[in-house]
Amino acid sequence: MKRGVEATEAKTRQQLAKEFVDTWTQPDKGKEDADRQTFWNDLLHRVYGIVNYYDYVTYEKDVRVKDSMGKITTKRIDGYIPSTRTMIEQKGRGRALDKPEPQSDGVMLTPYEQAKRYANFLPNSEQPRWIIVSNFDQIDIHDMDHPLDEPKTIMLTELPKHFKDLEFMVDIHKQQIINEEQVSFKAGELVAKIYNELAKAYAEHADLSDTHIQRSLNVLIVRLVFLLYVDDTQLFGNEDMFQAFLERREPRDIRRDLISLFEVLNTPLNERDPFMDEEFAAFPYVNGGMFANEDIVVPQFTQELRDLILDDASRGFNWSGISPTIFGAVFESTLNPETRRSGGMHYTSVENAHVR
Structure with a gap:
């Protein structure tokens, strides 16, 4: 059957990314606890076509961590994508990603250092290849194959130009990005x-x-x-x-x-x-x-x-x-x-x- 142009109005990934940015730059968005899961679900689903995002990413993943005092406690990783070994540490809007903050044991760590501490206590099979740190307005991508390199930074407003930089989150062998x-x-x-x-x-x-x-x-x-x-x-x-x-x-x-x-x-x-x-x-x-x-x-x-x-x-x-x-x-x-x-x-x- 011959398909006319009117039959499908497929939006480009850039258009979808623009719509995502329009949603998440609203002043009522960006709360660390209330919005972080919705933010990543929306990004994975709307921009990268992950239909079963509720199965694709694990939130509040438990990890047992030994702190600087030798005490073992259970912490929770904000987000973890098993198929691509991607860890997400999400902060609220306005939180500086390069500023150390006190942890429960008194140690001062940046959000990335906090995520790296969690990663160090995961089983070898779950060690992240990628660590993403975000405050909604900024997304820092750390490639753990090059742990000493500076992160690649994407400002949310620039996502339509740089959406390809986050495609590593998607396992192309298990998830078809777009039909x-x-x-x-x-x-x-x-x-x-x-x-x-x-x-x-x-x-x-x-x-x-x-x-x-x-x-x-x-x-x-x-x-x-x-x-x-x-x-x-x-x-x-x-x-x-x-x-x-x-x-x-x-x-x-x-x-x-x-x-x-x-x-x-x-x-x-x-x-x-x-x-x-x-x-x-x-x-x-x-x-x-x-x-x-x-x-x-x-x-x-x-x-x-x-x-x-x-x-x-x-x-x-x-x-x-x-x-x-x-x-x-x-x-x-x-x-x-x-x-x-x-x-x-x-x-x-x-x-x-x-x-x-």
């Missing part, structure tokens, strides 16, 4: 929006009925979406390389630098200019013809096009949830069939694009 059908539909919707915005950019100075322009549009959108996919799957080794590339540029610079980037991606490392700018040199060689020089036309980017790609398609959507098979089908089902026939749809599957 695959919904993800693929949203991907197709985004491809269509980018396609239409690119068509407007081409139409400013070119005839859209021209075969070469049609082919250029098709090739360009495949390359752009491939780079968005690579960002989220870290196929290039670093996270969000293409996003950062776009963020550093004004719309008037993107056309020129995209042409240069495509050339770099199509050039083996041993054939590159040794004096190439470090930003470009950081990108690997992609075999398989994805970026082969086909003399395509790249239009001038507008602010609207830049914002669409950055805000909606990069920061606001996780392409890693799309399998290579669906990835190809998205293009086949989204792009105009007449345009594909006349312009020559160019699609290299993810399996055939080899990064070196």
Whole structure:
């Protein structure tokens, strides 16, 4: 059965994160005892799609702790996610996360140090990989594989831009973040929006009925979406390389630098200019013809096009949830069939694009 756009209005993760922020920045929110469980349940359910959050996270988890006086007492961990070994220490709004506070044995500990003390007395099988400390307005993420590093800090108001930084809480093998059908539909919707915005950019100075322009549009959108996919799957080794590339540029610079980037991606490392700018040199060689020089036309980017790609398609959507098979089908089902026939749809599957 053919599905119309009106059948599903899938919200992006960024939109859901914005709604979550709107709820939890209200002045009546942020009470340590009354709101902490609701806060994390809402975050896991609304933003990360955990349906059975009541089974997914354990609150008030008992842990027997020996204090500095040698006394053994039972403490309670605010939150613990067994499947990803994530510990949560939640403080009330206004509590400083870097300020030591007196414990029952008189020792002064910061909220992180308090959580670390609890963690030290858990069985080896439950030792946390991640410790999250929050006061509702700020979320500090401590990676216990790097215990001496400074925590990664996310301000609540910035969550829509950084929701990916908390995805480690979700066990992707046991919990599907977003239904695959919904993800693929949203991907197709985004491809269509980018396609239409690119068509407007081409139409400013070119005839859209021209075969070469049609082919250029098709090739360009495949390359752009491939780079968005690579960002989220870290196929290039670093996270969000293409996003950062776009963020550093004004719309008037993107056309020129995209042409240069495509050339770099199509050039083996041993054939590159040794004096190439470090930003470009950081990108690997992609075999398989994805970026082969086909003399395509790249239009001038507008602010609207830049914002669409950055805000909606990069920061606001996780392409890693799309399998290579669906990835190809998205293009086949989204792009105009007449345009594909006349312009020559160019699609290299993810399996055939080899990064070196």
